[in-house]
Amino acid sequence: MTVSNSPASADASAARSEKDRILIFDTTLRDGEQCPGATMNFEEKMQVAEILDEMGVDIIEAGFPAASVGDFESVAEIAKRSKNAVIAGLARANPKDIDRAGEAVRHAKRGRIHTFIGTSPLHRQYQLQMSAEQVYEAVVMSVTRARNLIDDVEWSAMDATRTEPDYLCRVVEAAIKSGATTINIPDTVGYTVPDEFVDIITMLKERVPGADDVIFSTHCHNDLGLAVANSLAGVKAGARQIECTINGLGERAGNAALEEVVMAIKTRNDVMPYWTNIDSTMIARASRLVSAVTAFPVQYNKAIVGKNAFAHESGIHQDGVLKNASTYEIMTPESVGVRASSLVMGKHSGRHAFREKLRDLGYELGDNAFEDAFVRFKALADRKKHVYDEDIEALVDQEIAQANDRVKVLALTVIAGTSGPQKATITLEVNGKQETAEATGDGPVDATFNAIKAIVPHEARLPLYQVHAVTEGTDAQAEVSVRLEENGKTVTGRGADTDTMVASARAYVSALNKLAIKRDRVHAQSGGTAA
Numbered sequence: 001m002t003v004s005n006s007p008a009s010a011d012a013s014a015a016r017s018e019k020d021r022i023l024i025f026d027t028t029l030r031d032g033e034q035c036p037g038a039t040m041n042f043e044e045k046m047q048v049a050e051i052l053d054e055m056g057v058d059i060i061e062a063g064f065p066a067a068s069v070g071d072f073e074s075v076a077e078i079a080k081r082s083k084n085a086v087i088a089g090l091a092r093a094n095p096k097d098i099d100r101a102g103e104a105v106r107h108a109k110r111g112r113i114h115t116f117i118g119t120s121p122l123h124r125q126y127q128l129q130m131s132a133e134q135v136y137e138a139v140v141m142s143v144t145r146a147r148n149l150i151d152d153v154e155w156s157a158m159d160a161t162r163t164e165p166d167y168l169c170r171v172v173e174a175a176i177k178s179g180a181t182t183i184n185i186p187d188t189v190g191y192t193v194p195d196e197f198v199d200i201i202t203m204l205k206e207r208v209p210g211a212d213d214v215i216f217s218t219h220c221h222n223d224l225g226l227a228v229a230n231s232l233a234g235v236k237a238g239a240r241q242i243e244c245t246i247n248g249l250g251e252r253a254g255n256a257a258l259e260e261v262v263m264a265i266k267t268r269n270d271v272m273p274y275w276t277n278i279d280s281t282m283i284a285r286a287s288r289l290v291s292a293v294t295a296f297p298v299q300y301n302k303a304i305v306g307k308n309a310f311a312h313e314s315g316i317h318q319d320g321v322l323k324n325a326s327t328y329e330i331m332t333p334e335s336v337g338v339r340a341s342s343l344v345m346g347k348h349s350g351r352h353a354f355r356e357k358l359r360d361l362g363y364e365l366g367d368n369a370f371e372d373a374f375v376r377f378k379a380l381a382d383r384k385k386h387v388y389d390e391d392i393e394a395l396v397d398q399e400i401a402q403a404n405d406r407v408k409v410l411a412l413t414v415i416a417g418t419s420g421p422q423k424a425t426i427t428l429e430v431n432g433k434q435e436t437a438e439a440t441g442d443g444p445v446d447a448t449f450n451a452i453k454a455i456v457p458h459e460a461r462l463p464l465y466q467v468h469a470v471t472e473g474t475d476a477q478a479e480v481s482v483r484l485e486e487n488g489k490t491v492t493g494r495g496a497d498t499d500t501m502v503a504s505a506r507a508y509v510s511a512l513n514k515l516a517i518k519r520d521r522v523h524a525q526s527g528g529t530a531a
C-alpha cells in the first residue's frame, strides 16, 4: 500500500489511458434540485452551471425541460452558455418530454437527451401500471425517438437494482439496439450494497449483446449511506460514468457526492487506478456556491467539504499535524481548495497546539507563564463550548482582558423596516462618561455602526461582519463577530444577545476597544511618534 496525502503524487502515478477515465455526470441542477427546499432560480442555476463547466464536469444534467417553462428556459440557456461540458436534459418515456428535452439542448455544443422509465416490478405495476411488455415497447419508442433528434442518448432503468436480472438484461439490450450511447443503472432508492452492485454491472456487461459499445453509468442514492461506495463498486465492475451531485444533494438522503467520488479516486489511486477530469481545487468553491444558492448548510463533519474536514481539536492529533500533516490528513486541504488545515482550540487540545496558537496571536511566553496559561486555558475550555482567539488573548494579556472596560454599550434603539432610512440612537459609556449619538445608514447594522463612529471616531475598515444563531428558534441568541482592520492591525470583537442589533453593537465596540489597546502599544513602542 502506498501512503500519500499528496494529490500530485497520486496523479503522477496514474497512467492516463482513456479506458480508465471516469466521466463525471453532475446532476445537482436536476436531481439535486429535487431535494425538498433546494430550488434554485434562473440566475443561481447559471452560476452553478458555470462553475461545474469550469471545474471539468463532463456532463451537466441541467434540468427536466418538460417539468416547467422555467426548467426548459434554464436548460436551454445553460446549453447555449456551456463551453466544455455536454448538456443533458431529462425526459420520461413519452414523445412530449423527449421532444422538449431535445429542443432545450439543441443549441449546446454537445447536447444529450437522457430518457428513463421504471423497470422494477414495483414501478411497472404500481407507478406506471404497465406490463413488462409495455415498458419494453416504451424503451424502444423513447430511445428511438431521442436518437432521431440527437446522437448522444442516455437511457436509465429507473429502480434497476430492484429489477429482475433477466428482464433488466432484456431492456438494456433493447435500449442499446435502439441507439442509446450511455446505459445508466440507477439505484433509485439507495437499496443496493457494493457487492450486489458489482454483480449487476458485471452481469450486464457479460450478458447483454452490444454492452461493449456503450458506456455504463451509475446513479446511486444514499438512503443507506452507501451511494459513494456503490458508485465506486460500479466502476470496479466496468462502469465509466458516475452520476453525482455537489454536497451530495438529491432526492431524500441525496445522491453520491461529487467531491467524495472524485477525491476517493484521486486519493486511493493505488487501489482504484482511474482518473477524472475534475480540477479538485475548485471543489470547496463549488460546495460553498451550491450551499449558498440552495440555502442548504453543509453538515460540519461532511467528508471533503465539511467545516471540520480539515480541522483538528484533540491534542494528539494537533501535535501530529503540527509535526507532519499526513499523520492525520489523507489529502491536502489545498487539493480541494481549502486554504489550510485548522487547529481548533478546545478542551481536548494539548500544549503543542496551545503554544502554536499563542505564537499565531503574537505571544511568546516563558516556561512558567506558558504552563500557567495552559492550566487556565484547560479550565476555561472545560466550561466553554467554543474557545475563541479573544478568550486566549484575554487569558494571557491582562490589558486585552480589561479592554471592554474602555467603551461600553449602555442603550440602543434602532428604527428599521421598508420605509427607510434606518436610524440608530446609541448611548455609550466612554472612559466613565455617557455619550449619545444618532445616525442613519444603509440598513440597521450600518446605522448602528455609524452612530458608534460618531462617538468613537476612527478610520478602521470592516472586512468581516458575521451573525451566527447560537440557539434555535425566533428567540435564538445571536452571536455577532466583527473584524476591524487599521494600519495592518486586525482585531476581532464578539457580542451576543437575543437582539441581533445589540449583539452587533457589542461586537463592534469590543473590536474598537482592542484596536485602541493595539494602537496605544504601537504608539508606546515608537516612543509616542506613531499615528
Ligand SMILES: CC(=O)SCCNC(=O)CCNC(=O)[C@H](O)C(C)(C)COP(=O)(O)OP(=O)(O)OC[C@H]1O[C@@H](n2cnc3c(N)ncnc32)[C@H](O)[C@@H]1OP(=O)(O)O
Pocket (backbone or CB within 6 Å): 031, 034, 064, 066, 067, 068, 091, 092, 093, 094, 116, 117, 118, 127, 128, 129, 158, 188, 251
Ligand atoms: C427518480 C427520479 O428522480 S425521476 C425524476 C423526478 N423528477 C420530476 O418529477 C421532475 C418534476 N416533475 C414534474 O414537474 C411533474 O411530475 C411532471 C411535469 C414531470 C409530470 O406532471 P403530471 O403530468 O402532473 O404527472 P404526475 O407527476 O402527477 O405523475 C407522473 C406521471 O408520469 C408517469 N411516469 C413516471 N415516470 C415515467 C416515465 N419514466 N416514463 C413515462 N411515464 C412516467 C407516471 O406513471 C404518472 O403517469 P399518470 O399520470 O398516467 O399516472
Ligand SMILES: CC(C)C(=O)C(=O)O
Pocket (backbone or CB within 6 Å): 031, 116, 156, 157, 158, 159, 184, 186, 187, 188, 189, 219, 221
Ligand atoms: C431518472 C433517474 C436517473 C433517477 O434520477 C433515479 O433513478 O434516481
